[in-house]
Amino acid sequence: MAPSHPDPTISRHVAVIGAGAAGLVAARELRREGHSVVVLERGSQIGGVWGYTSQVEPDPLSLDPSRPVVHSSLYRSLRTNIPRECMGFTDFPFAARPHDGSRDPRRHPAHTEVLAYLRDFAKEFDIEEMIRFETEVVKAEPVEAEEDDGGKWRVKSRSSDGVADEIYDAVMVCNGHYTEPRHALIAGIDSWPGKQIHSHNYRVPDQFKNQVIVVVIVIGSSASGVDISRDIAKVAKEVHVSSRSTSPETYEKLPGYDNLWLHPTIEIAREDGSVVFENGKTVYADTIMHCTGYKYYFPFLDTKGEVTVDDNRVGPLYKHVFPPALAPGLSFIGLPWQITPFPMFELQSKWVAAVLSGRVSLPSQDEMMEDTKTFYNKLESSGIPKRYTHLMPDDSQFEYDNWLADQCDYPRIEKWREQMFYIGFKRIYAQSATYRDNWDDDHLIAEAYDDFVKFMS
């Protein structure tokens, strides 16, 4: 059955799950469109992943499903890997503030500056008044047809006041996807006697002093894997990075270090503590650090099987946002990766808000399903595994952003932002040790600041 298009005059009552960058901008866009909004946030502050904490989970690999979850995966030394000018929301520039000691004016600032920016954003748009902090969503499910056939959602949440059971017209899922670790499959690892840790639980290098460390990195987490390896190399005896994307013969000492090597994949980890790489080299390691990325995880969501996570594909989802069978009541903000996230969150949120108000229509359920299947078939015929469904390589992120912008009659992504992202992305790989402090795209910075004038008083 085709989804019914909402009456254009309707203001919906919407639950937003999470007050990270995605939830904040979702709340703003929903309210701008005339909806009433409640943001349910498990933590005690806004900013999600940008709320650095020195706390880690008790289980260093985060395998125990009953463990107390620490949301943020940031390490203390983290600076942004995207230049600030192109990282910010489109109409609230992430501009360098005059250096008064409280802010970090660098182009790739420390994580504290991103949190400060998100706080500025929340303040500017009075977002906090919509947020219920320390309120964890424990269940979100469609209301049974007998109870209500209007496509409503039941949301159960837990706070110090007990469990609340509420009905909403729609739910926007903004719970982030950098908290639930993925692990590398390493032959022999079960009998390997050393320590293992996932980067989710890495904060500072101190515990690795004088140790031999193997850092396993994969596509998608390589920027933080590279950062972490360098961070640890400051104190460790040796750091051996194992990368899936290098050739099997690779054995290189990384420039600027006398204790940091690059290897291909691990062939086997042995009971005697050795780790053998595909290049034939063997090291006796104290610790294996898994910088192997994260899983999409929605433990609170019960869609009666309409949305599943299969090999890290969240689907079926029309344009990575709406499950055809549950649209427009359920939507997901922020699933794509290898992107510049904040502007994309903003455009996805504008689209959802406009669909919910009826200003913008969705295709029929069948058409959305057909479009989604065509997309999945295209990935399959190109040999792209399901786990890369939400990866947006090359031009696809800005094509997608511009498609979203067109849906909502909003200006397309600025050319300078696109170019800056590409140049910045290449710089990460070409000069991974220095890219945050050396660049040659000053002309794009000038263009960005010319544009920012219209949003800054």
Ligand code: FAD
């Ligand atoms: P999050 O920030 O994770 O927020 C999700 C929120 O949902 C959290 O506050 C959480 O408490 C809440 N929540 C979760 N479950 C529940 C529940 N059941 N009930 C209630 N609340 C819940 N992006 C960049 O633009 N530039 C960078 O340089 C950059 N570097 C990064 C480095 C690292 C190491 C990582 C991990 C990510 C980085 N990112 C970077 C990506 C970053 O994740 C996004 O920029 C963005 O902040 C994600 O926002 P989000 O709102 O989707 O998720």
